[in-house]
Amino acid sequence: MQLTHKVVWITGATSGIGEAMFKACCDEKARLIISGRNADKLRLLQTEARTKGLECAVFPFELTDPEGIAKSCQEVLRQFDRIDVLVHNGGVSQRALATEAPIALDRHIMETNFFGAVAITKAILPRMVAQGGGKLVVISSIVGKFGFPLRSAYAASKHALQGFFDSLRAEMVRENVSVLMVCPGKIATNISKNALTKDGTAYNISDKGHINGMTADRCAQIIVKAIRKEKKEIFVGGKEVLMVYIKRFIPGLFFKIVSKVNPT
Numbered sequence: 614m615q616l617t618h619k620v621v622w623i624t625g626a627t628s629g630i631g632e633a634m635f636k637a638c639c640d641e642k643a644r645l646i647i648s649g650r651n652a653d654k655l656r657l658l659q660t661e662a663r664t665k666g667l668e669c670a671v672f673p674f675e676l677t678d679p680e681g682i683a684k685s686c687q688e689v690l691r692q693f694d695r696i697d698v699l700v701h702n703g704g705v706s707q708r709a710l711a712t713e714a715p716i717a718l719d720r721h722i723m724e725t726n727f728f729g730a731v732a733i734t735k736a737i738l739p740r741m742v743a744q745g746g747g748k749l750v751v752i753s754s755i756v757g758k759f760g761f762p763l764r765s766a767y768a769a770s771k772h773a774l775q776g777f778f779d780s781l782r783a784e785m786v787r788e789n790v791s792v793l794m795v796c797p798g799k800i801a802t803n804i805s806k807n808a809l810t811k812d813g814t815a816y817n818i819s820d821k822g823h824i825n826g827m828t829a830d831r832c833a834q835i836i837v838k839a840i841r842k843e844k845k846e847i848f849v850g851g852k853e854v855l856m857v858y859i860k861r862f863i864p865g866l867f868f869k870i871v872s873k874v875n876p877t
């Protein structure tokens with residue numbers, strides 16, 4: 614699939630991988646819809662796109678707010694005759710032990726990372742089917758494939774995305790709606806700074822692993838290439854991606870490593 618003149622909706626476009634996807638899609642001359650909570654930042658990006666002569670609509674909403682999501686989806690469907698690509702990127706990480714995190718934090722992370730994406734998908738899918746097909750790009754994580762200390766609810770939310778969208782992919786083959794699961798490792802964004810601690814406040818520290826991780830721009834280039842090549846699942850990052858294969862093929866070694874690892 615080529616992105617030129619395609620309608621691409623990106624959630625979590627205000628920062629990190631989402632912002633890099635916005636830029637990559639501008640380079641591809643896509644028609645853009647961008648979302649996140651930070652309306653001011655979204656408008657700055659809109660101006661940037663319009664300066665380049667590109668169409669860009671802004672829909673700010675909170676992923677934990679089903680009514681806000683429903684209203685935005687209705688308005689998107691009213692303004693756009695089609696949605697070719699929906700990039701479920703908005704999300705929040707965690708830096709709290711499972712024993713210390715209150716259940717409200719687990720629910721918040723699941724609402725943000727999982728139910729938000731599911732709600733948008735259910736609202737938009739009928740249009741994708743009616744228009745003859747489309748693509749759902751889901752930014753999961755390598756911790757959608759294994760558990761990791763301090764990230765119990767985050768890893769659960771990414772496993773949930775994997776289960777939901779792998780099932781949906783199988784259901785939607787005849788409708789020509791495809792799913793690309795993206796499993797990043799460590800990408801240099803504010804993900805660890807914005808991660809939630811046990812009291813619900815931001816961790817506010819950039820983990821060393823993320824500072825030294827792959828750039829968000831490189832990650833976005835790889836995602837765009839995978840969209841073009843109709844890939845179903847990709848792993849993006851550095852050596853940390855090997856953990857997926859260690860878990861799959863040498864699980865004993867994986868469990869030893871993950872119990873001793875420095876999780877920040």
Ligand SMILES: NC(=O)c1ccc[n+]([C@@H]2O[C@H](COP(=O)([O-])OP(=O)(O)OC[C@H]3O[C@@H](n4cnc5c(N)ncnc54)[C@H](OP(=O)(O)O)[C@@H]3O)[C@@H](O)[C@H]2O)c1
Nearest residue numbers: 625627628629630649650651676703704754799800802804
């Ligand atoms: N960076 C990594 O190493 C890494 C690794 C694996 C997976 N990922 C995944 O990649 C995606 C993007 O993360 P990132 O690394 O780019 O982190 P980031 O810089 O913190 O960006 C997160 C984005 O999600 C949006 N967001 C967060 N909470 C939201 C909420 N409640 N409602 C609406 N939007 C919300 C933020 O926008 P607002 O603040 O404007 O709401 C922001 O645009 C996430 O799904 C993350 O889990 C990242």
